[in-house]
Amino acid sequence: MKNTKAILLAVCLMMVGIVSAQRGDRAMQEATPAQLASVQSKKMTLMLDLDQQQQQKVEQLLLKEIKDRKQNKIDRESLKSLSVDEKVARREQRLEKKIAMKREMKNILNEDQYKRWQRMMAKKANRRKHAKNGKRPGRS
Numbered sequence: 001m002k003n004t005k006a007i008l009l010a011v012c013l014m015m016v017g018i019v020s021a022q023r024g025d026r027a028m029q030e031a032t033p034a035q036l037a038s039v040q041s042k043k044m045t046l047m048l049d050l051d052q053q054q055q056q057k058v059e060q061l062l063l064k065e066i067k068d069r070k071q072n073k074i075d076r077e078s079l080k081s082l083s084v085d086e087k088v089a090r091r092e093q094r095l096e097k098k099i100a101m102k103r104e105m106k107n108i109l110n111e112d113q114y115k116r117w118q119r120m121m122a123k124k125a126n127r128r129k130h131a132k133n134g135k136r137p138g139r140s
Contacts, residue, residue, distance in 0.1 A: 033070060037063035043078065048113045057108045065101060 041059035
């Protein structure tokens with residue numbers, strides 16, 4: 001009887017933790033572009049040791065990117081209805097924006113910071129790639 005109560009309590013606590021984590025994700029999705037840019041720039045400041053001027057420039061760059069991304073967001077149904085040419089054009093546009101972002105970051109960051117930022121972005125892309133395939137990085 002005591003084991004059953006302990007197991008039930010553990011399951012309840014896990015469920016509360018999962019629900020709380022999901023709420024936190026939703027809160028970030030509902031944040032304004034300025035709030036998202038601020039949080040991201042502060043995270044980058046901690047990871048890359050940015051000075052005040054760099055942090056402000058990065059925040060402005062991220063704000064521009066977030067606003068642009070939200071403006072160009074398209075739902076799955078609309079994406080399916082696009083022609084091949086439209087899909088290719090959207091992909092090229094996304095790649096051009098990535099290239100521009102990379103060039104801007106190279107202008108803002110010093111050489112060491114830029115190398116660390118590139119490694120961070122590579123890890124992030126790798127996690128996204130594995131998540132898309134349903135696998136975790138480093139596991140077979």
